[in-house]
Amino acid sequence: MSRIRNFIDNIESYVCRTLLATFVGLLFTQIVARQIFEHSISWIEELSVILFVWFAFFGASYAAKLNAHNRVTFHLKMLPGNGAKYVEAFADLFWIAFNLYFVYLSIEFIFKRMNKFWKAQTLGIEMKYFYLVLPIAFSLMAFRVAQVHYRQLVKGVKIKDPDAIDVAELKTQSPASISSAA
Template identity: 55%
Template sequence: MSLKKFILKLLGNIEEYLAEALLACFVVLLFVQILLRQFFQYSLPWGEELATYMFVWFAYLGATVAAKMSAHNRVTFQFNFTPPIVRKVCMALADLLWVCFNLYFVYLSYDFVFNRMNLFWKSQTLGLPMKYFYVILPIAFTLMSIRILWNNYLTLVKGVNLVDPETEEIEKLKHSATAQQ
């Protein structure tokens, strides 16, 4: 694999890699906490706080991964009774509203984290500035907006039919059940 392809793959999946690493780290950290409490009557004072912040980062990065996969929950049943073009237009408008909300939230969270947050606000046990924990807000909503816009580009311009993983799995199960009969 060439370096260019490797870098593009890394950048294309960065949220997934970070979310996986955070999930593994906070699960291991909580497991160590449980072992320390049960067997040594000791716990890491900073462990739960760090695990909580890691979980928050994991959740926001997971939301960007879901946006990338077009896997966010939507009510789309009503579109089964409309022509495909109406479905595409309505979904694009809904995504445009979603991106507008995200960008407004990026503005608000960026302003909060970088302009209004006091530098002396520190986490209780880690002693780190809270800015490091809250910076996920503008990052995640920016990445989510990029992923939503990219999915709309693929759908509307390139004609790619994006299907969320659950719908794809349901269709596979239907086909395998039909084939067995």
């Protein structure tokens, strides 16, 4: 059961890796086909763009899981005690509300406003299948934002920003290892 739970908890990471490898492989194939065989495969570019868009949306959800989205937080450091945590959680409630509203709008658009004649130019597949990334990714993002705050506020887990610089760790390293890490 823990393997399944681990897989589900890291689904965005696996999807992003797969999408990245696929669209880079497709673009490499297109470059080889054009440069060596002087032949272009028409559907590769369109599919690569679609996969890149899916990659970006799943990457945004993955960033939400890591609590690594860009945000202005300098003013939160001036709040006493746990005030910053609660103000950030309150602000993220608006983010969750926006995500859920966008899920509603995207489902409305995909299933009620798009018609079956809207197709990808070279692939010939209905566009609604490509637009499904919107409700999927925004649902995942809303879930991940809520999950981060549940882990922080209820379970007391400190989720570290992966881009944050640990000054104490830098002081213990030698100057050569710091310059090679950058």
